[in-house]
Amino acid sequence: MGQVPSAKPWLLIGSGRLATHLTSYLRQLDIPCRQWSRAHGWHGQALAEGTTLEDALPRCERVLLAISDDALAPFVAHHRHGAQPQPTWIHFSGSRSVDGAWGAHPLCTFGPESYAPEIYPTIPFLLEEAGPSLAELLPGLPNPSASIPAGDKPLYHALCVVAGNFTTLLWQRFFQQLEGRWGLDPALAAPYLRRTLANLEAADRQAALTGPITRGDGETVAANLTALESAGLSDLAGIYRAFQQADQATLSESAA
Ligand SMILES: NC(=O)c1ccc[n+]([C@@H]2O[C@H](COP(=O)([O-])OP(=O)(O)OC[C@H]3O[C@@H](n4cnc5c(N)ncnc54)[C@H](OP(=O)(O)O)[C@@H]3O)[C@@H](O)[C@H]2O)c1
DSSP states (O other): OOOOOOSSOEEEEOOSHHHHHHHHHHHHTTOOEEEEETTTEEESOOSSTTOOHHHHGGGOSEEEEOSOHHHHHHHHHHHTTTOSSOOEEEEOOSSOOBTTBEEEEEOSOOOSSOOOTTTGGGOOEEEETTSOOHHHHSTTOOOOEEEEOGGGHHHHHHHHIIIIIHHHHHHHHHHHHHHHHHOOOGGGGHHHHHHHHHHHHSSOGGGGOOSHHHHTOHHHHHHHHHHHHHTTOHHHHHHHHHHHHHHHHHHHHHHO
16 A cells, blocks of 8 residues: 655654554555664664664655654754755654654554554644645655644644543543452443543534533532542542533633
8 A cells, every 4th residue: 555666765763652653554555664773773674784873864765753752853953964865854743843854743642562554544644834745754654634833733732632641541540440449340441431432523522521510410529529539539639620620611612
């Protein structure tokens, strides 16, 4: 699917979560790519016997930086100047704008294991508005894409973290409590989790929210808060109160 003939391979930097997924996906698309990481040097075959990273850069068409956000700018500043001809540099951070590298944020979460092949082409890439298209940046990837102003990336990414990472933390707490407090199998909650996601994906997203805050069941809300405090879960009680306020704000926004 989507193979792009190219004289030069791509070079993937990093060996963490996203690098693992990108390696699987590029292999799936038959896009030639070499991988280098700080921890392991060349993964598999180097471009040529004894090739250093500095030697390899001008012999690559693209450099894909799957490294920590904080390492991006120093890495580009250190390595980009020497390579001639200059490859196209791409990073995958949702929050950062990096001099010398275009951003292409895969709007998904990437754990330690590769996903099923059919998942990868569905993941959208969020690009920088003034920059190249996805077809120019990562030719051969059939993924959907959209763009936002680069200056909005910190806000966009903060919203991704709140929606994705914070809900994960809340579900993890629920699973821990079911297991630790009552010895229940956390898998019991799986249908609830799946239905919550399915309802959010449905046409009327506003209708997905149920529960005592939405119903206006004030006594149940008060009982929930007391129970959380009594169980030593006052951090969750604090989150509950913050969500009460956030929900009221959301309701007034949708009514406006
Ligand atoms: N994981 C996700 O869900 C996700 C989603 C969208 C975008 N992203 C983006 O993908 C990028 C990588 O994230 P990740 O989740 O894959 O992180 P990760 O699993 O923590 O891996 C980070 C990688 O960065 C490397 N690294 C750190 N500092 C470095 C340096 N100074 N020089 C060279 N390599 C360095 C690490 O190398 P060592 O092993 O040598 O320490 C490691 O290979 C980030 O920009 C992130 O914002 C991630």
